[in-house]
Amino acid sequence: MRSANxxxxxxxxxxxxxxxxxxxxxxxxxxxxxxRILILAIFAMGYNMLMGYTGMLSLGHAMFFAAGVYxxxxxxxxxxxxxxxxxxxxxxxSFAVSLVTGLLVxxxxxxxxxxxxxxxxxxxxxxxxxxxxxxxxxxxxTLPTGARGFTLMGIAVDLTRDSHRYNLALxxxxxxxxxxxxxxxxxxxxxxxxxxxxxxRTEMLGxxxxxxxxxxxxxxxxxxxxxxALYALMFGYIGSAFAGFELxxxxxxxxxxxxxxxxxxxxxxxxxxxxxxxxxxxxxSAYLIVVGALLIAVNQWAPAGxxxxxxxxxxxxxx
Amino acid sequence: xxxxTLLTTRGLCRDFDGLRxxxxxxxxxxxxxxxxxxxxxxxGKSTFVSLLSGRLRPTAGxxxxxxxxxxxxxxxxxxxxxxxxxFQITNIYTSMSVAENIALAAQSRLSPGLxxxxxxxxxxxxxxxxxxxxxxxxxxxxxxxxxxxxxxxRLLEIAMGLALSPRLLILDEPTQGLxxxxxxxVTEVVRQLASRATILLIEHNMDVVMALAxxxxxLDRGAILAQGxxxxxxxxxxxxxxxxxxxx
Ligand SMILES: Nc1ncnc2c1ncn2[C@@H]1O[C@H](COP(=O)(O)OP(=O)(O)O)[C@@H](O)[C@H]1O
Ligand SMILES: [Mg+2]
Numbered sequence: 112m113r114s115a116n117x118x119x120x121x122x123x124x125x126x127x128x129x130x131x132x133x134x135x136x137x138x139x140x141x142x143x144x145x146x147r148i149l150i151l152a153i154f155a156m157g158y159n160m161l162m163g164y165t166g167m168l169s170l171g172h173a174m175f176f177a178a179g180v181y182x183x184x185x186x187x188x189x190x191x192x193x194x195x196x197x198x199x200x201x202x203x204x205s206f207a208v209s210l211v212t213g214l215l216v217x218x219x220x221x222x223x224x225x226x227x228x229x230x231x232x233x234x235x236x237x238x239x240x241x242x243x244x245x246x247x248x249x250x251x252x253t254l255p256t257g258a259r260g261f262t263l264m265g266i267a268v269d270l271t272r273d274s275h276r277y278n279l280a281l282x283x284x285x286x287x288x289x290x291x292x293x294x295x296x297x298x299x300x301x302x303x304x305x306x307x308x309x310x311x312r313t314e315m316l317g318x319x320x321x322x323x324x325x326x327x328x329x330x331x332x333x334x335x336x337x338x339x340a341l342y343a344l345m346f347g348y349i350g351s352a353f354a355g356f357e358l359x360x361x362x363x364x365x366x367x368x369x370x371x372x373x374x375x376x377x378x379x380x381x382x383x384x385x386x387x388x389x390x391x392x393x394x395x396s397a398y399l400i401v402v403g404a405l406l407i408a409v410n411q412w413a414p415a416g417x418x419x420x421x422x423x424x425x426x427x428x429x430x
Numbered sequence: 431x432x433x434x435t436l437l438t439t440r441g442l443c444r445d446f447d448g449l450r451x452x453x454x455x456x457x458x459x460x461x462x463x464x465x466x467x468x469x470x471x472x473x474g475k476s477t478f479v480s481l482l483s484g485r486l487r488p489t490a491g492x493x494x495x496x497x498x499x500x501x502x503x504x505x506x507x508x509x510x511x512x513x514x515x516x517f518q519i520t521n522i523y524t525s526m527s528v529a530e531n532i533a534l535a536a537q538s539r540l541s542p543g544l545x546x547x548x549x550x551x552x553x554x555x556x557x558x559x560x561x562x563x564x565x566x567x568x569x570x571x572x573x574x575x576x577x578x579x580x581x582x583x584r585l586l587e588i589a590m591g592l593a594l595s596p597r598l599l600i601l602d603e604p605t606q607g608l609x610x611x612x613x614x615x616v617t618e619v620v621r622q623l624a625s626r627a628t629i630l631l632i633e634h635n636m637d638v639v640m641a642l643a644x645x646x647x648x649l650d651r652g653a654i655l656a657q658g659x660x661x662x663x664x665x666x667x668x669x670x671x672x673x674x675x676x677x678x
Contacts, residue, residue, distance in 0.1 A: 297551075298537060298541065301533070302534075304526070305526075308525055308526070311485075312517075312521045312523065313534070314505050315515055315517075315521075316509060316535050316538045317510050317538040317539070317542065318538060319507075320506070326544055
């Protein structure tokens, strides 16, 4: 079968290959940073599915990230579930949460949608604080060191080793990239774009736009939760900050900077912003001001984000 | 060929806060006919056909399509049954190419749903090209729809309706704002299409109506004023008084 967007497919393959090679040149510390970037990029890619491709701006995606964090983390902490099982549970929980939430919040649109998603997320955040005797609340919980490794299909993975963590994150990132490529390019991708640009017309062409939105919402939430589950298990820590408003904003920020509605934009945005925040927070405690200024600058000169602007000016296939 | 009823309405009404835009309309459409709806601006023509397509909900009454009560069916489900609607105010995906606009319509028929069957790509392309050819947009398939001249956007709107291969195509003032040459083109397209679909045509241009319609319904202030063949309508004194009369 012919690929829907061969040039983008090639670029994605090159990016994955480059990411794989990266571990042989980067310092140990930077490999750790790159691991974090890959995991958070999955979060941003999930966010992008909804915001970039389908045109719905959520302010509450931390709730899905947190669903993954807590379902995976708590089941590992209390029940001693093996890491792969805890991970699957985290993904399953965020799938369920996004399905139920989606059925409720997709009755609203635009500003109302932003407010409702924000409210749901705040309820989630407060819940993690309310039940702090279980969740560890703000302080959080550190997962036992016994739960830092596993063997799956004959491969022993040790999550205290940087290279193992990096390659595991890269594998899941690659799977996400491949899945989203299939969903956002070609015939299917056109449907999400149609809903984003003109939902009324799409309905009158015979498409159930609620269902298309719901699919985008659930994919988006589930990927966010997968990122959360991975983050929690990988770094052995769960805490309320993972359900906080800042995290929802980060998903938005990463996507906006990289380019909403571009497949590789979230990776770029997450990379640029994570490195920047890491550097800046070492220099000044007022780094958020710099981040804010940067966001305004991007909005001014590259409103479609870095890759989005490139797409609009030069490379229409970069989507 | 015996006449077979494709669509009927019973007591169809639609209110807009206090204003009755469609008033107790009993209407019958036969399979295979070209049926024109005429009437002055604000008569309720667009509202009436929106009730048929499901874009609007009726305040009262029923819509029966092919023997089935579709009154409660959402618009997208009615399109799937074969009721296609082209908008009076051009409604296209301006940032997409002409080809993508038409392909979306073709896709709706050939591969409905997100996870529909694969391998229909070539058939979608084929249907897209056929619809573009029918309205004369082949040369502009790669243009951005928003960059098209107004007349071409109207033609694109019609091509999207064609690509749905509907059983009933509702055309809401398709020739509005077109040049004489383009109007002749659209008239021809509609005539050709009539062998494959039933057509409900809202039209202000009486030349087009007379050239195409087998039957005409005149709407006035939301209600049916007269109904009949073009000759009957032209001769109808009530119609002449209310509508055709002025200036003629
Ligand atoms: N969405 C709406 N809200 C309020 N009034 C409307 C709406 N749509 C149409 N109307 C009113 O209903 C009447 C019929 O309009 P319409 O169906 O567009 O007439 P036509 O297509 O025959 O020109 C007009 O008085 C119009 O102002
Ligand atoms: Mg009208």
